[in-house]
Structure formats: C-alpha cells, structure tokens
Amino acid sequence: MWKYFIRRLLQVPPVIFIITLMIFGLVYIAGDPVLMMLPADATPQEIQQLRHALGFDQPFYIQFGNYIMDLLRGDFGDSYQYGEPALSLVLERLPATLELATASMIVAIIIAIPLGIWSAIKPNTFIDLFATGFSVLGKAIPNFWLGIMLILIFAVNLHILPVSGTGTWWHLVLPSITLGTAMSAEITRLVRSNMLEIMSQDFIRTARSKGLTSFIVIFKHAFRNSLVPVITITFLQAAALVGGSLITEMIFAWPGLGQLIIQAVYEKDLPIIQAAVFVTALMIILINLLTDVLYRILDPRIKFN
C-alpha cells in the first residue's frame, strides 16, 4: 500500500507543473497588466520602464522560468489590491472554505446515506417516494434561493440562527445545510440504486441464510459493497467545494476562497487568481489521491499495483 501511495505522490509534481503552465499561459495571453497598474496619463517611457522593471519585456520561457523559481519560494507575487503576498491572502481564506466544505459534506452524508439505504430496502413505499422527491427537489432548488429561504425562516423570523458571517458553530449551520442538501440529493439516489443492486446479490442471500439480523446484513454485508461509487461522487462533489462556493459564500458573507476569487476577478488581481487556482488544484489532487487509496481499502479486489 505504501509503495502505491508513494508512486501516486510522485505523479503529483508533473500534474502541478502542467497546471502552473496553464495558469501562467492564460494570464500571459490575457495581456500585460502594466497599463492597469499605472495612472491613465502615464507616458510611454514610464510604461516601458515599468515593463522592464517587472520583466514583462522578456520572452515567454524566461518569464515562465522566473515564475516557477518564485513559486518554489512560495512567492506568487503581491496582490494588486492589498499589496500583500497573494499566497498568504489565499491561505488565510482557506480554513474557512475547508470548514464549510467539510460541514456540507457531513450534512450531505448524514442525510443521504440513511435515506438512500432506507429507500432501497423498502422500494416503492412511501419512504422511497419521499426520498425520490427529496432528491429531485434538492437538485432542482438553486442554492441562492434555498440560502435566502433558510435565512428568512431561521434567522429573520425564528431568530434561532445567525443571518450570516462566522464566529461560532451556529454560523456554520445554514450555509452547510444549503450546500449539503444539493450534494445529498445526488448521493441519496446513488446509495439507493447501489444498495438495490447489492441487496439482490447472491452473497446477501448467503448472509441471510446464516441467520444474521437485517441490520448486520444491510450494514456489514451490503453497505460496504455499495461504497465505492458513493465515495467517488461524494469526494468529487467535495472537490468542487474546496475551490470555494461562490454563491453560498456571498449569501452568507462567508469569508472563504469564493469571495476572495470573485473580488480578485472584478479587480483583475492576477496574483491572487493564480495563487487561488494553484491552491485549489493542489487540494483537488490530494482529494483524488485520498479517494484512490480509499477505494483499495474498501474493495480488496482493486489492487494496489
């Protein structure tokens, strides 16, 4: 297993190199930012001077080489808006985003797994119908609407939860429900269809013929077998969340990456965009790595080599 893990880790640097090339290339194509950094009445000499000082007059590969050297030192350049190192600004926002992503995932799992299992072992009953309805609604309702409705009900009218912002665990409740509901919709369907399939397998009949209780048959023998696809989707969705959930963060004034990125895009703050994309990509690579290792732990038929 460790051999597999190390081999997978060795694949990470090339992927990061390609991502870096893409980030840099896109910004290079987008044009040089010198004009934005200088006042509108700057003379061509001044522009030329600044271009030279910042190295924008050099060929692409030299610029890229310098960029990589800077990256290796953890230097993404300073934010144009704040004048601070871009990476530290991004890393400052990362914990809030991870916190929200984790909480949303937990909400999604808490809803989806029992509901999915329940509707699979009682197919075509009221509970199954309810689960289907829930999934369709969960997928169809847009986050901005659900977020605002939750604020309206639980914060404005009932006064039991804070409207927005961070600080306490209570602040986490509404945004994570908003994100978790949509996530759980998909996972519920997946758990249901997988469990339905597994429950008709021969080894489930064997387990029942041994006299095991339904609880053990369902959770020990069936559920584990249905986990591989469920883990895939859950972690894919989690990966989408670590880049920051723009809309939900805006609604709840959640100081995560999403907000930072949106702001940076408005202001054409390239160092921040680059740093944020880089950090997000790194997180997604790590999540994928974790998923691959989890597969092999859950299903021994998937080999480590």
Added chain:
Amino acid sequence: MNKLLEVNQLKTYFFTDNGTIPSVDGVSFSIDKGQTTAIVGESGCGKSVTSYSIMRLVDSPGKIVNGEVQFEGKDLTKVTEKEMRTVRGNEISMIFQEPLTSLNPVIKIGNQLDEILILHQKMSRIKAKKQSIAMLQKVGIPRGEQIYRSYPHELSGGMRQRVMIAMALSCNPKLLIADEPTTALDVTIQAQILKLMKKLTEDYQTSILLITHDLGVVAEIADRVIVMYSGQVVEEADVFTLFANPKHPYTRGLLASTLQLDEYKGNLDTIQGNVPSPSNKPTGCYFHPRCPVAKDICRKEMPQLKNLEQTNNRVRCWLFEDEKEGLLHAENA
C-alpha cells in the same frame, strides 16, 4: 418418529404486475433424519423456491400463501422472524449454486466463517477463529490459516464451494439444503465436492435436501428422490426404484433423456414441448400436453399424489389411479 422435516401442502406464489404465479403449488414431502433427499426437475419447476420457502428467504413479491413446514415440532411458516433466525445457519443451513458470488467479496473468508459461530454458538473471537480454521481443514483446505486471511476472489470456484460447505456445517446443522451445489463447477471438482458433502454429512449425521437437475448427482448421493413438475410433486421414490422402475411419464422422459455410457443411442431422447408458463397452466394434469400416453381424463382433471401399493413411493398420474374411480370423478365434475 424419524421425521426431521415435513412439508405439507406448501404454496408459494409470486404476486407480479402480470398476475399471480404459483411457483410452488401444494408441495408435500418429508425428510427423515440422516437421509439425503433430492428434488429434481427442470428450470422453473419450483424446486429452488421450495427450498427458499423452507428457509423463509422468499423475497417480495413472492409469499408463502399456504401450507406448513414442520421442523422439530415447530411450523417454520408460523414462527417469528427472530425465532427463524435461530434456525437459519444453525439448525438448517444452505449452500448455493454459484460459489463465485455467494461469498461477500469485501469481507475476509475468516470473518465470514467466524460470524456464524459467534452468532449461534456464542463463541469468543479467538475460539471462533480456531474453530473456523479447523472447519477449513475438515473440508479439505490444507492451508486453513492462510485461506482464513484471504478474500474470496483469491480462491478458485471449488475452493469457494468448500468454504461455503465449511460455513454451512460449522454449527453442525440438522439439515443442509444444497441448491445445485455442483452445477457451476467442472466435472472433476463436482465429484470431489459431492464426495466431501457425503462424507461430512455422514460424520455429522446431517440430513441433506439436494436441489438439482442433474440425475447423475442424484444417483451419486441421494437416498430418496422427489420429482417436481410445474410447482408440484409428480413422483417420489427411493433412488433405486426411481432409476430402475420410474412410474410417471415425466420421470421416464427425464431418465430417457440422460446419456448412458454403455449404449449408443445416436440422438438423445427429449421430452417434447416446453414447461408450461407458470401464469397460464394447462387444465387437468399439468404434464398432459407433453405426455406421450395422455388420456381424456388427463386433460380434464388433476390426478392426486397417491401412494403406490405397499410402498412409501408416490406418484401423481392417472395411469396409476384406480381407473374406474377416476373416470367417475371426471364425469361428476
């Protein structure tokens, strides 16, 4: 009273959107202690559903609608689910046709063996492990310790069926139901598995209910044979009588369609026609459309399963009824 299991007028129906399918249609038979009884018949004749009904493992939309299954003074169709669980795997256990898919792919062999001992024999984990490894050795797996730590996909089909047998016999059950245990295995492994089943059940004095369509397997290990056709028992006899002197035209057809090594037949005999669709069975005797000796009454009235004179053997056929009584019956009807 030597009877271990007595099935009376068992009816298991499947309630589907396309109507009710009487898969098991009033089946009665009994199994004596230490005896090996085989149920034979074509695919879809209800032999597997009969065995699942005994274990009460028939899934929705199937349901036992009538009859009783007497086992050690209990009617298994009436006991609570909790009581039924103490019977399953403990007093009656089962092995299945597909050893490749009958073991859980993500749980180690050892754990699958242990859990039944921990559940029914209340063993500690350590004791269960010891017992499981001993069981693996008993079913002819020499590296028990190593197999104990393996996953099912690491074993061959024959090995997995041995593991299933070890699992089924680990609580020393009184009855072993074997649903086509050798169908998915190749011939040399089949012989090994049959021999193993026979030896172990003799050692443990376990009765066997063998479900099969393979008359060779029946001749090999059965004491008594029940022939099923379209959800009903059509003939029951001891194995020698059945092979030497089959009564029911269906049984005769089955035997005639087997391959004999010592005679050259050219093409094998077949039974004309197909098994009737379970949702649309013929009137009278279900076999009459395929029967070479069908008479008028066979088309009109279902014969009863009757004991043949001075034997325990039974047959359901007008040929062996008191003809006068039968005809009278038909006229009155």
